[in-house]
Amino acid sequence: MPPKRLIALDAFRGFTIAAMILVNYPGNWDHVFNPLRHTDWWGISFTDLIAPFFLFIVGISITLTYSKRLDAREKPQSMYAKLLMRALKIFAIGMFLNVLGIIDHFNWAALRWTGTLHRIAIVFLVCGLLFLHTDWKKLAVIGVVTLIAYWLAMTMIPTPGYNKVMLEPGKNLAAWFDSLYLPGKMWEKTWDPEGILSTFPAIVTGITGMLAGKLLLVQKSFEEKIITLFFYGFVAIVVGIIWNWDFPFNENIWSSSFVLVTSGMASITVSACIYVINILGHEKWAYLGVIFGMNAIAIYVLADILAIVFYGIPFGEASLNTHFFNSLTDVGVAPKIAGLLYGLLFIGINFIPAWLLYRKKVFIKL
Numbered sequence: 001m002p003p004k005r006l007i008a009l010d011a012f013r014g015f016t017i018a019a020m021i022l023v024n025y026p027g028n029w030d031h032v033f034n035p036l037r038h039t040d041w042w043g044i045s046f047t048d049l050i051a052p053f054f055l056f057i058v059g060i061s062i063t064l065t066y067s068k069r070l071d072a073r074e075k076p077q078s079m080y081a082k083l084l085m086r087a088l089k090i091f092a093i094g095m096f097l098n099v100l101g102i103i104d105h106f107n108w109a110a111l112r113w114t115g116t117l118h119r120i121a122i123v124f125l126v127c128g129l130l131f132l133h134t135d136w137k138k139l140a141v142i143g144v145v146t147l148i149a150y151w152l153a154m155t156m157i158p159t160p161g162y163n164k165v166m167l168e169p170g171k172n173l174a175a176w177f178d179s180l181y182l183p184g185k186m187w188e189k190t191w192d193p194e195g196i197l198s199t200f201p202a203i204v205t206g207i208t209g210m211l212a213g214k215l216l217l218v219q220k221s222f223e224e225k226i227i228t229l230f231f232y233g234f235v236a237i238v239v240g241i242i243w244n245w246d247f248p249f250n251e252n253i254w255s256s257s258f259v260l261v262t263s264g265m266a267s268i269t270v271s272a273c274i275y276v277i278n279i280l281g282h283e284k285w286a287y288l289g290v291i292f293g294m295n296a297i298a299i300y301v302l303a304d305i306l307a308i309v310f311y312g313i314p315f316g317e318a319s320l321n322t323h324f325f326n327s328l329t330d331v332g333v334a335p336k337i338a339g340l341l342y343g344l345l346f347i348g349i350n351f352i353p354a355w356l357l358y359r360k361k362v363f364i365k366l
Contacts, residue, residue: 008273009064011286013057014293016050018347021303023047025272025311027325027342029333035049036343041169041250044261048251051116052205052262053269054296055123059209060216060270062124062131067217076132087125094118097304106165113184114194117300122199127206134232136214143207147256150201151247168255174198174253189279191252205254208236208263212270226271233267235259292360298364299354306349321346 023046026032035046071081094117102110131138159166159176166172170190178195180187186192215228240249240260249258276282292299310320318326321342327340357364 006287007290008037008270008277009060010059010293011277012270012273012293013054013287013296014289014291016053016057017292017296017299018289019046020050020054020300021347022343023050025303025307025321025343025346026060027321027328028032028335031325031339033336033340036340038251041252044249044251044258048249048258049061049262049265051119051251052202052259053266055120055202055205056209056212056263056266056270058120058124058209059127059206060088060213061209062128062206063210063213063217066128066131067213070132074097080129083125083128087121087128090117090121090124090330092290093297093301097301100304100308109185111184112187112192114159114187115299116194119194120297121200123203125205126203127210130207131210136211138208139210143204143211146200146204147259150197151243151256153197154253155247167248167250169252172253176195193252193254198252201254201256201259204259205263208259209266212267222274226274226279229267229271229274233264233271234269236264240264288351291354294363295354295357298357299350302353303346303350306346310346310349 001238023036026036037045038047039045068078070076094115095113097117098112098115098168130142134142153169154173155165157173158164159171160175161176162171169175170188174190174197175191177197177245178192179190182192182195187194212229212232215232216225218225218228220228238261240257240262243260247255247257249255249261251258262282275285277286315323324342324345325335325338329335333341340348
């Protein structure tokens with residue numbers, strides 16, 4: 001196991017990756033429980049929590065990693081190259097997966113330049129640079145100002161071409177900005193959930209994670225730390241709910257209220273993990289999460305590659321996921337249950353290489 005202080009974070013990261021695999025790879029997309037789908041536009045589902053949770057973890061990891069180096073009196077400038085290289089590697093892997101998705105009909109016009117890993121790379125780089133040159137008060141101010149500025153821009157600046165403020169898909173200010181400056185293909189024809197403007201509030205999600213990391217480094221007992229994390233998480237949720245009345249929860253445009261509520265939930269979840277693992281000492285249940293968490297990005301990439309085999313290659317008349325799904329529904333299993341069972345099976349398939357890497361003490365760091 002990693003150092004005891006980090007087990008809760010590794011477990012949280014690992015369970016987040018497992019949840020990401022579950023919602024990305026059901027047995028049949030026509031039969032999925034609503035919480036395992038992204039909301040169409042407004043609101044928050046279980047699935048909508050996964051991306052912000054991971055960015056929150058990125059923020060915590062930045063604080064824990066680079067605080068040690070700053071404490072060792074390394075100059076911030078000496079860390080620029082590694083920060084940039086790691087961000088570029090994550091971005092490049094994201095591009096590789098995007099190319100892989102269209103390899104059978106590749107053309108530059110069909111290539112998407114955004115995605116989950118791309119956003120993680122950008123958030124990591126920006127948050128890392130901010131951490132090296134600011135204290136927690138400045139980080140908090142930057143986060144608050146960014147969320148307010150984004151809220152005012154999205155709710156007060158009329159969308160060009162419509163001459164009025166609009167928040168609908170493809171018709172809001174973020175979509176208009178992306179249509180001008182975002183290269184390549186968008187996720188949808190007229191908008192992209194990982195676009196340019198929405199990346200700014202996503203960076204704030206990383207900042208909230210860095211602030212949580214600052215709290216974890218304070219010389220206090222675990223009890224005091226989790227109480228503080230829980231309290232600030234609760235406050236963020238309350239403020240986010242109030243903000244939702246004017247700027248509703250929306251993952252696709254990463255609304256300011258969405259940032260606060262999801263960061264608050266992430267803070268409370270981290271508090272719960274620390275309480276169960278570090279205070280109550282229940283480390284065994286965290287074992288599965290730790291195995292995924294120690295090679296999180298690697299397993300995320302592996303799941304995308306394995307999906308080609310399990311979803312893309314026909315075996316007989318259908319792909320493996322279809323065979324599995326049909327075999328269950330043919331004996332009377334409800335379609336949504338069958339789809340969920342396949343998602344859990346796919347998590348188990350990805351767990352095997354994760355376990356082998358963990359057992360061999362191979363931890364892939366980009």
